[in-house]
Amino acid sequence: MPLINVIPGDKIPTAPMNVRVPVWRVPGWLLVLWWTLRGAFRATVLAVRFWWLTGPAALVAWIWADFGWQTLLVVLATLAAAGIAWWRWHRASWWRFVWWPLLGRWRRLFVYRRGWAPAMATCGLATTFGGDKYVPQLVKVRATAVGDELTVRMLPGQHPDDWGKAAPRLAYTFRVRDGRARTHRRPDRIVLVFLRRDPLATTIAPLPVPTSLDLERLPLGVQENGDPYALRLAGSHVLVGGATNAGKGSVIWALIAALAGGIQQRLVELWVFDPKGGMELAGGLPLFTRFVYDTAETMAGALEDAVVRMRARANRLRGVTRQHTPTPGDSLIVIVIDELAALTSYISDRKVRDRIRESLSLLLSQGRAVGVHVIAALQDPRKEVLPFRDLFPTRIALRLTEAEQVDLILGDGARNRGALADEIPETSPGVAYVALDGVREPVRVRFAYHSDSDIQDLCRRYGYAQVVEGEIVEGER
Numbered sequence: 001m002p003l004i005n006v007i008p009g010d011k012i013p014t015a016p017m018n019v020r021v022p023v024w025r026v027p028g029w030l031l032v033l034w035w036t037l038r039g040a041f042r043a044t045v046l047a048v049r050f051w052w053l054t055g056p057a058a059l060v061a062w063i064w065a066d067f068g069w070q071t072l073l074v075v076l077a078t079l080a081a082a083g084i085a086w087w088r089w090h091r092a093s094w095w096r097f098v099w100w101p102l103l104g105r106w107r108r109l110f111v112y113r114r115g116w117a118p119a120m121a122t123c124g125l126a127t128t129f130g131g132d133k134y135v136p137q138l139v140k141v142r143a144t145a146v147g148d149e150l151t152v153r154m155l156p157g158q159h160p161d162d163w164g165k166a167a168p169r170l171a172y173t174f175r176v177r178d179g180r181a182r183t184h185r186r187p188d189r190i191v192l193v194f195l196r197r198d199p200l201a202t203t204i205a206p207l208p209v210p211t212s213l214d215l216e217r218l219p220l221g222v223q224e225n226g227d228p229y230a231l232r233l234a235g236s237h238v239l240v241g242g243a244t245n246a247g248k249g250s251v252i253w254a255l256i257a258a259l260a261g262g263i264q265q266r267l268v269e270l271w272v273f274d275p276k277g278g279m280e281l282a283g284g285l286p287l288f289t290r291f292v293y294d295t296a297e298t299m300a301g302a303l304e305d306a307v308v309r310m311r312a313r314a315n316r317l318r319g320v321t322r323q324h325t326p327t328p329g330d331s332l333i334v335i336v337i338d339e340l341a342a343l344t345s346y347i348s349d350r351k352v353r354d355r356i357r358e359s360l361s362l363l364l365s366q367g368r369a370v371g372v373h374v375i376a377a378l379q380d381p382r383k384e385v386l387p388f389r390d391l392f393p394t395r396i397a398l399r400l401t402e403a404e405q406v407d408l409i410l411g412d413g414a415r416n417r418g419a420l421a422d423e424i425p426e427t428s429p430g431v432a433y434v435a436l437d438g439v440r441e442p443v444r445v446r447f448a449y450h451s452d453s454d455i456q457d458l459c460r461r462y463g464y465a466q467v468v469e470g471e472i473v474e475g476e477r
């Protein structure tokens with residue numbers, strides 16, 4: 001039986017429920033005991049959590065109380081002398097075990113924890129549900145020479161990309177230079193990296209040339225956390241995208257320098273294509289096995305030669321090995337192309353253009369296993385300019401002019417994951433975003449810069465041959 005008559009369409013008034021809450025009488029002493037126990041528990045938790053402050057404070061209090069202030073002074077002076085001696089004799093371990101852990105804890109307490117909840121709310125990373133507020137938990141702060149790494153427990157429903165987008169705003173909120181988010185090995189956590197200073201702000205001098213050829217790790221520059229950056233060429237082709245004066249030349253020269261030891265030992269042949277008339281790369285002639293800069297016809301021919309070499313090698317290695325190992329008689333062929341679009345799009349002769357495109361697609365799709373690698377630089381990454389973009393496993397994005405170009409070079413979603421290549425300032429040539437093995441987010445790096453005299457020096461020490469348009473001219477070693 002309904003309690004009220006319902007006429008369809010009428011609003012049903014909601015009567016407030018009349019509930020009587022049972023009244024419990026709690027004795028005053030029990031309340032006081034509860035508050036005391038709760039206060040003691042919280043104080044213990046705080047004391048344990050901030051042991052690095054409470055521990056030394058307790059020690060100081062104990063020495064002072066039991067042995068007097070003179071003893072305390074002697075102990076403090078001894079500790080200070082030991083600290084100074086440690087710093088003098090082994091700075092690396094002092095920074096690592098004393099200074100950075102202390103600085104991390106300090107910054108956690110006085111920089112990040114203080115403004116944490118408001119920062120999360122204003123950057124859209126906190127939420128409310130059922131009337132309750134939820135704020136991501138700051139788990140750990142690790143200070144390094146260049147910045148802070150914050151490990152944060154994400155809220156349910158959040159994705160690392162949400163943090164990637166918010167990281168630059170968070171950086172400004174905490175008054176640091178730059179910020180990005182990196183995935184953590186645990187899926188419920190994220191690492192925020194905030195830079196206090198930029199190790200990529202100044203030009204990187206040429207790195208020492210490796211004496212033995214290691215295609216897994218060619219040293220090319222420095223990462224933004226100060227670590228060296230090494231590129232894996234084994235089994236890969238490299239695409240370098242960047243606007244005019246972004247530093248494409250410096251990436252190519254850093255790669256050539258990293259291969260110079262192998263060139264000298266005849267483990268590596270450089271086939272260099274410079275469609276801009278040879279201005280950019282001619283300085284390295286003694287390092288090149290082939291240097292082609294002339295007509296489109298010549299370049300098409302040279303690429304076809306590379307395809308012939310690749311096929312002959314593939315026939316020889318088929319069934320013997322799955323990966324070519326360079327030897328002096330059977331060297332790695334590295335094809336360097338400065339401005340790829342000049343070969344694939346800007347050639348008016350259609351027949352020649354088709355020949356070039358065909359050779360390039362063969363080299364890119366079949367060359368990796370047989371030791372033929374392509375390193376190509378490009379200004380305009382639009383699809384019509386570069387039909388083979390997906391055949392380059394390794395991509396490098398220098399400064400770009402438009403945000404959309406970032407994903408064209410580095411792959412879909414790269415900009416959302418923090419690759420702000422379009423925001424690299426013109427004053428930082430050679431700075432780029434790259435993908436590292438096993439790291440989801442692109443990493444910012446700066447490539448070493450080789451001046452004309454560095455290039456001459458490289459040629460003097462490692463060069464052996466001069467080749468102009470296919471004609472090998474053996475030079476002095």
Ligand SMILES: Nc1ncnc2c1ncn2[C@@H]1O[C@H](COP(=O)(O)OP(=O)(O)OP(=O)(O)O)[C@@H](O)[C@H]1O
Pocket residue numbers: 203204242243244245246247248249250251280379429430431446447448449
């Ligand atoms: N890694 C670097 N570190 C410092 N300065 C650099 C670096 N790379 C390039 N530069 C500076 O920027 C200038 C332009 O560099 P580069 O010629 O390599 O650019 P690019 O992208 O090849 O330009 P273009 O498209 O015109 O060929 C250089 O003359 C040099 O002064």
